[in-house]
Amino acid sequence: MATQRKIPHTFVIIFALIVIAAVASWFVQGGEFTRTQKILPDGTSKTIIEPDSYQIVENQPQTWQIFSALFEGFVDKADIIIFILLIGGAFWIMNESKAIDVSIIAFLNLTKKLERIGWLKKIGVNNIIMVLIMIVFSLFGSVFGMSEETIAFIIIFVPLAISMGYDSIVGVSLCFIAAGLGFAGATLNPFTIGIAQGLSDVPLFSGIEYRMFSWVVISAVGIFFILRYAAKIKKDPTKSLVYDDDAYWRQKNLADESQINYETPKAAWITFGILILVMGLFSFYHPKSILSIGKATLVMPIIPILTLFFAFTSYLALRKSVHFFILNLFVFTILYLIVGVMGYHWYVMEIAALFFGMGIASGMAMNYSPNKITDLFLAGVKDILSAGLIVGLAGGIIVVLQNGKVIDPMLHSIAGAMQNVGKYASLSIMYGIQTLINLVMPSGSAKAALTMPIMAPFSDLIGVSRQATIMAYQFGDGFTNMITPTSAVLMGVLGVAKIPFEKWVRWVWPLILILFVLGFLLLIPTVVMDLNGF
Numbered sequence: 001m002a003t004q005r006k007i008p009h010t011f012v013i014i015f016a017l018i019v020i021a022a023v024a025s026w027f028v029q030g031g032e033f034t035r036t037q038k039i040l041p042d043g044t045s046k047t048i049i050e051p052d053s054y055q056i057v058e059n060q061p062q063t064w065q066i067f068s069a070l071f072e073g074f075v076d077k078a079d080i081i082i083f084i085l086l087i088g089g090a091f092w093i094m095n096e097s098k099a100i101d102v103s104i105i106a107f108l109n110l111t112k113k114l115e116r117i118g119w120l121k122k123i124g125v126n127n128i129i130m131v132l133i134m135i136v137f138s139l140f141g142s143v144f145g146m147s148e149e150t151i152a153f154i155i156i157f158v159p160l161a162i163s164m165g166y167d168s169i170v171g172v173s174l175c176f177i178a179a180g181l182g183f184a185g186a187t188l189n190p191f192t193i194g195i196a197q198g199l200s201d202v203p204l205f206s207g208i209e210y211r212m213f214s215w216v217v218i219s220a221v222g223i224f225f226i227l228r229y230a231a232k233i234k235k236d237p238t239k240s241l242v243y244d245d246d247a248y249w250r251q252k253n254l255a256d257e258s259q260i261n262y263e264t265p266k267a268a269w270i271t272f273g274i275l276i277l278v279m280g281l282f283s284f285y286h287p288k289s290i291l292s293i294g295k296a297t298l299v300m301p302i303i304p305i306l307t308l309f310f311a312f313t314s315y316l317a318l319r320k321s322v323h324f325f326i327l328n329l330f331v332f333t334i335l336y337l338i339v340g341v342m343g344y345h346w347y348v349m350e351i352a353a354l355f356f357g358m359g360i361a362s363g364m365a366m367n368y369s370p371n372k373i374t375d376l377f378l379a380g381v382k383d384i385l386s387a388g389l390i391v392g393l394a395g396g397i398i399v400v401l402q403n404g405k406v407i408d409p410m411l412h413s414i415a416g417a418m419q420n421v422g423k424y425a426s427l428s429i430m431y432g433i434q435t436l437i438n439l440v441m442p443s444g445s446a447k448a449a450l451t452m453p454i455m456a457p458f459s460d461l462i463g464v465s466r467q468a469t470i471m472a473y474q475f476g477d478g479f480t481n482m483i484t485p486t487s488a489v490l491m492g493v494l495g496v497a498k499i500p501f502e503k504w505v506r507w508v509w510p511l512i513l514i515l516f517v518l519g520f521l522l523l524i525p526t527v528v529m530d531l532n533g534f
Helices: 010-027 065-076 078-096 099-114 118-123 125-144 150-163 168-184 190-199 208-235 266-285 302-320 322-344 348-365 370-403 407-418 423-440 444-462 466-482 488-497 501-528
Strands: 035-039 045-049 289-293 296-300
Touching: 010 065, 010 370, 010 488, 010 501, 045 444, 065 078, 065 370, 078 099, 078 150, 078 348, 078 370, 078 488, 099 125, 099 150, 099 322, 118 125, 125 150, 125 168, 125 208, 125 322, 150 168, 150 488, 168 208, 168 466, 168 488, 168 501, 190 444, 190 466, 208 466, 208 501, 266 302, 266 322, 266 348, 289 302, 289 322, 302 322, 322 348, 348 370, 370 423, 370 488, 407 423, 407 444, 423 444, 423 466, 423 501, 444 466, 466 488, 466 501, 488 501
Parallel strands: none
Antiparallel strands: 035 045, 289 296
C-alpha cells in the first residue's frame, strides 16, 4: 500500500525559502543603489533610491546566516510578533469569560430569526451578513490601509465561521482577505497611495474617481469568489482543505447557553467605574480630535462622544450580564482603534496596548484574581506562540536577501526589460515588476520608496502618466500580500487561524491569479482613456 505524501510543515517551507535566498546570494552579482532622504508633502521623510545610481558591489554570500535568520527576523519583525502575543493573551482572558461564546450564540439565534423572513431566506441571511462584513473590512483596507489589525479579528471570525458551518478559511477571508482587497484597490491609503504619489510629485490622492471604481470591481470579484467557496463548504464541510486542521476550533466546543450564568458581579460595576474615569480623563485632555481621511480632515469631539456612548451602552449591558458588558467593551475597543489610527497615527504598539488593556479589564470585570488573569494571559501567549515564531522565520527571508545584496540587482535587471517596448508593454512590465518585488518585500511604503523614484521619471519618457505607474505599483503591491510567505501579517494570520501555509496557497492561488489578470484589465483604461487626474 502506497504511503500518503506528507505535507511539509509551514516551518519547513519557510526555512527552505531562507536556504534558497542564501543560495541566490552566491550566484547573483551583488549591487546596490545610492539612497537619500526625501521630504514628503505631509512633512515626513522617506529613504529613496536615486535613479541611475546603481553600481556593482562585491558579493555577500550568505552561509551560516541561514541559522541566524530566525534571530534577525525576530528583531526585524519584533513589533508584529509582540502584537500577536499580546493579542493572543488578551483574547484568552476574554474567551475564558464566555463573552465570545455569548456573542456567537446571540448571532446564530439572530440569523435563525431572520431566516423566517421569506425574501431574506431566498437570498441567504449568511450571505448578506458576510458581504456586509467584507465590505466594511475592504473599506478599512482602502481608506487607511488596515493590515496588521486584522490579526486581532481572526480569533473572533474563525470560530464564528466554523459555528456557522463554514471553515477557518472563510473566517480568515471575512477580515484578512476583505481588507487585502481594499488594500489593493486603495483609494485613500496613506501608506501606499499617499507615499507613492508624494514620491512621484503627483497631487496627493488625485485620480480618486478611477481608484474608487477599481476598488468596487476588485472587491466585488473577491467577495463573489469567497461566497462561492463558502457555499460549497456549507453544503459539505468535509470538502474543506483544512477540515482536519479545524478540529482545533471544533474541539473548543461552544458553551451551552443553559450552562452560562448570566449575572453581573460587583467587580464588573467597579471596572465600569474605573473605565469611565480613565475615558473621562482622556476626554479632558483630548476634547477635540482631528480625523484624517485622505486629504480631508474633520475636527470633532469624538473621544468625549465615545465616552458618553460607552457609559450609556455599558450601563444597559451590565443590567443584562457581565458578558454583554465585555462584548460592549470589545466593540468600543474597535472604535477607539479606528479613532487612534485616523486621528493619532496609531500603529501596532498602541493597538496592542489597547487590546492588552481590554483583556485586563475583561478579567477584572469577571472578578478574576491578578494571578488568574496572569495565568490566562500566559496560556493565551503559549497557544499563539507558534504564530509569532512563523512571523520571525518569515522575516528571516527578507534579512538574508537584503544582506546578500540580492534585492537591488533584481530590481535593476528587470527594470531594464522596459526599454523600447512601448507604453502598453512597459506599464504591464512595471506591474509585473512590482508584483515580483512584493513577493520578497511586502512592505508597501518601503517598496514605494524603492521603486517610484525609478518608475515615475521613466513613465514620462514612454508617454505613460505617472498616475498610471502608481496604479501599477498599487496593484502589484496589493494582490500578492495574500500569498507571499515574506508577509509578516499573512504568516501571523495563518498562525493564529492554525492554517498550514501549503494548504492556504492551494486555496488562494486561483483568487490571486484572477485578481492579477483583473489588475492588467484595470490598467488598460489608464492608457487608452482620458481619466480625471491621469
